[in-house]
Amino acid sequence: MKRFATFCLAAMLSVAPLVPAWAEGLVPRSRAEMALSFAPVVRAATPAVVNIYAKRVVAARQSPFANDPFFRDFFQNFGQVRPQVQNSLGSGVVLSADGIVVSNYHVVGQAEDIRVVLNDRREFTARVLLSDADSDLAILQIEDAPGDMAHLDLRDSDDVEVGELVLAIGNPFGVGQTVSSGIVSGLARSGAAMGNGRGYFIQTDAPINPGNSGGALVDTNGDLIGVNTSILTRSGGSNGIGFAIPAALVAQFVAQAKQGKSRFERPWAGISGQEVDAAMAETLGLDVPGGVIVAHLHPESPFAQAGIDVGDVIREVDGLAVNTPPEMIFRMSVAGLGAKARVGFYRNGKDREVTVQLIGAPETPPRNPVTTGRDSALPGLRLETINPAVAEERGLPGEATGVLIVDPGLVGARVGLLPGDVIQAINDVPVVRSEALAEVLSSVTRRLEIGLLRQGRQMVLRLRL
Structure with a gap:
């Protein structure tokens, strides 16, 4: 038995030097270190x-x-x-x-x-x-804030990595302030949590429930890395897939609010495109799928002005990869209006880079609001010429042209017109200006055929006057 104990001791001594040097610092050296806790972070952040x-x-x-x-x-x-x-x-x-x-x-x-x-x-x-x-x-x-309120610092969310420990703080189900812990389980989740597809999120498995919306996602230093916004669930409760809006975008919102703006202004791309999948990557000669291939460019697009063309694949904005259109818009929004962004793109087997001036959606041609008069076939119709700014505000495709119906009026509503409809032709004659459409409606007599675009679908409305 004594010989066996001597052997065990010798084996332990021979193994000890194989332990990595960095692991030695992780061995608890006191009772306090053995009772590791998030309590200091919670006390500072809540x-x-x-x-x-x-x-x-x-x-x-x-x-x-x-x-x-x-x-x-x-x-x-x-x-x-x-x-x-x-x-x-x-x-x-x-x-x-x-x-x-x-x-x-x-x-x-x-x-x-x-x-x-x-x-x-x-x-x-x-x-x-x-x-x-x-x-x-x-x-x-x-209102009437004390002036010395406890507040959180914003961390650059571009530095956040998958696997980091995080805390979600909020008021789930109205039970009172609650803290839950987890890790960052995914980055660059675009369109996953919001139906409009503009979202770009940090994903976490920290339990988030109704009432947590707007709460904090903080790191182990107590800095804000995201604002909790939604979850993926079938039951209504947390399934461990929650989403937070990155702090980098929050910083832009705060900056614009301090400038006195009441509506968030994001840079305008003037681009329609789609993400590059595996089949498309092989056709284009790319080693791996990724990037956004440009399908349509508005003539006034700042990307077009910088030299990017249809068929190019946009791969980076300011050195950070973009793989979906929402990701690209997010990167532009974080840079902010008036900034210059370095855009990396792929063309004809080569990677290239240009500098793009980030601008707001232009008001050209002028929207020229018009309301049709009593002599019109459709009196009380409020119209605007579609330009990039109008298309951005109304969520229309960037290439949309025609005249937007802001308010159909009493007569227009009765015949089936809706706010947001885009009139593109009257009696088979194309119309692209609000004043021209108002003039045509004042001159028609017996037959009125309206070519419409409604929620992406082409329609024709035929009326007898």
Whole structure:
């Protein structure tokens, strides 16, 4: 037995030198080190995360058939329209000592009354400085803020790596401030969490539930790396796939809010394109799939001005890879209006680089708002000429042309026209200017055939006058 013990000791001594030197520093040397905890980070970060209660008034129809499983589908527009109060619950993050708060648009968008409740239960009213539905972000200002509010610093989210430990802080289900932990489980998730496809997210497995929206995703230093916004779920609860809007975009929102802007202005690309898959990469001669192939360029696009053409594959913006159109727009938005971006692209077997001036969507030709008069075939029709700025505001394709219906008026609504319809032809004659369309509508007599673009579909509306 003694010989066996001597052998074991000798084996242990012979193995010990094989332990890597870096591992020696990871061995706990005290009881305190053995009880590792997130408590110091939580103590520092939670005072800057707030609960938000928002109230908005919406118009709703009160139908006697609303609860009938058979008739409610037949009488969807039946009943009197009455105002109805909607309440929403969410979270927010204080970003400055004077009370600048970031939250989600879906929490505070169009709200008429916003209350912010701090970690110590103090309550304040707040107002929206800047909001954007596409990015699902809103910047608030707390009224009568004390001036020394606890706040979080923004970390450059481009430095975040998959596998980092993170904490999600918010108010899930209204139970009160809650902290959950996890890791960064994915980066560059575009279009995964938002139906409009403009989103670009950090993915985390830290449990996020309803009420966490607008809350903080912080690293182990307590710095904000993202704003929690949504989850993928079938049950309504957390399945470990949550999404946060990167802090780099939040920084641009705060900058524009401080400049006095009420609507977020993102750089205009003037490009339509699609991501390059494996089959397309082989055809183009690329070693690996990736990038955005340019399918259409607006004549005034800053990319076109810089020398990029249809068929080129945009692979990088400011040295960072882009693999989807939302990713490219995100990179441009982070750079900001007025900046110059280095754009790497692939053409004819070679990688090239150009400098692109980031500009807003131009107002050319002028939108020229027009309202048709009483002598028109469709009186009271409010029209605008489509230009890049109008297309950007209304979510229209970049190559869209024609005249936008802002308001169909009473007569237009009765014949089936809707706000957002694009009139492209009258009686088979193309129209691209609002004033020209108004003039044509004043001269038609018996037959009116309207060529429309509605939600990407071509339609024809035929009327007898």
